[in-house]
Amino acid sequence: MRRVRPSALLVCTAALFAPLTVLAQTTAVHCERLFDARSGQVRGEHTILVENGLIREVIPGRAKLQDGVESIVLGDRTCSPGWTDLHVHLGSQSSPASYSEGFRLDAVDYAFRAVGYADKTLSAGFTTVRDLGGEVSPHLRDAINQGLVDGPRIFAAGKSIATTGGHADPSNGYNSMLSHLMGPPGPTEGVINSIDDARQAVRQRYKEGSDVIKITATGGVLSYARSGDAPQFTVDEVQAIVDTAKDYGYRVAAHAHGTEGMKRAVLAGVTSIEHGTHMDDEVMRLMKQRGTWYVPTIYAGRFVADKAKEPGYFPEVVRPKAATIGAQIQDTAARAYRAGVPIAFGTDQGVGPHGDNAREFVYMVEAGIPAAYALQSATLHAATVLGVDDQGVIEAGKRADIIAMPGDPVADINAVMGVDFVMKGGRVHRAPAEAAALD
Known part of the structure; x- marks a missing residue:
């Protein structure tokens, strides 16, 4: 399994005033758990495909990816809408x-x-x-x-x-x-x-x-x-x-x-x-x-x-x-x-x-x-x-605002204090020390 370090994912910007570089056109974010904001429930494994700042598709489980798709695997974390x-x-x-x-x-x-x-x-x-x-x-x-x-x-x-x-x-x-x-x-x-x-x-x-x-x-x-x-x-x-x-x-x-x-x-x-x-x-x-x-x-x-x-x-x-x-x-x-x-x-x-x-x-x-x-x-x-309908949920067509934290915040709300992955509009602002690529 290939390892992708945060530098490759454009996580740690060197200066506040420098704009982030756009990620690969399509990025796959794999989550061990996913908070479903509509139902209020935490679901199992999901792969979220992100393209041009939007969520293209949400796939249950581990998705098989085409060549050239950048991928981020967030182990033992719950993904949530930003x-x-x-x-x-x-x-x-x-x-x-x-x-x-x-x-x-x-x-x-x-x-x-x-x-x-x-x-x-x-x-x-x-x-x-x-x-x-x-x-x-x-x-x-x-x-x-x-x-x-x-x-x-x-x-x-x-x-x-x-x-x-x-x-x-x-x-x-x-x-x-x-x-x-x-x-x-x-x-x-x-x-x-x-x-x-x-x-x-x-x-x-x-x-x-x-x-x-x-x-x-x-x-x-x-x-x-x-x-x-x-x-x-x-x-x-x-x-x-x-x-x-x-x-x-x-x-x-x-x-x-x-x-x-x-x-x-x-x-x-x-x-x-x-x-x-x-x-x-x-x-x-x-x-x-x-x-x-x-x-x-x-x-x-x-x-x-x-x-x-x-x-x-x-x-x-x-x-x-x-x-x-x-x-x-x-x-x-x-x-x-x-x-x-x-x-x-x-x-x-x-x-x-x-x-x-x-x-x-x-x-x-x-x-x-x-x-x-x-x-x-x-x-x-x-x-x-x-009064907006393009954010607040992880669904196809919505903004790719995705965050993740270790643990399950529904089971233990204190998990919210540990956010270590932040994607806004398809760009990674913050990520764990290492993120592994999907097979």
Whole structure:
């Protein structure tokens, strides 16, 4: 049996800025086990034929290959569709210096950091992300699509839409002199206070090349403001955002911790509720009725609750919110699953460290969500939230986004932390130390 080393498979790129070379026209990936995202079951041996960035055929067992077909054998591993994280912020990462850095760093500084964060995210098995708020992300998306840097496929929101003093008001925490010099932010900066402003803010995001709209329907944990859960839009304002977004083919994700803000967002027709800390039975019922997805971000909740115990990590106005709100999200996710609310995967990484995204699966299972459902939440469910049908499953005609990990993640969810093979769009980004060729 011939041995093919990772260098032959173009696994270890020498530099972040060098585009990957295209693999042989047809590549066969052999998996000892295969996670079927439609059924949630782990199947036996399969061979996946990849051609021109797409899956050409999925063959049970070990396939006989024609001459010239490059092959990768992943022994004692489970292959899965590449995962999608529906809530990340690739332009930043939380630290005690985060609040002061906004006054010292330029957009270029954040962009260079984002390149490394994107690479870590892809290496962890996340071939697609939805970046929900950050002016860097549309540019990073374009650089990745052009092959200039490595990273996941990005659906970028650009600047989140907020109200004055709301969670995504960029002037929160500024002193009066600085606020006077800069002037009040408006729709161009993603801050609205009327129906007309709401429409303009969505149109501005379209002008800037966003893929999705993000609103902050309630206060937030990490913003420099007292309230973490008060509603921050009127019903009419949210409705104007959703209706205008539909004109441009956009879906709307709503950051929300408080019950009333969530209710307004769901009634207005948002696609997903992010965090959902104080979600009550009425909101759950409405979400089920209207097909609204829930993206819990348990990781972020646990992370901020832990960091709130460290003096000096957060400003004092933030610390009480982090301690009280963050600790509740895992319990909310458990109740939502039992109630039948549709759940999709998201971490809010950028709050926690990029590259550790898969730990959300472990937290979901701790909350009582079955491992198979948790894995579906990052594959089939995530594709539904994005409104795409070309990824999320390993089937002929879909994108060749394939990852693999030792063990069986349905039997032991901790296996998700060991991803060591990542293929995105037919190109190998990461592979085990050695991969053997089929006979």
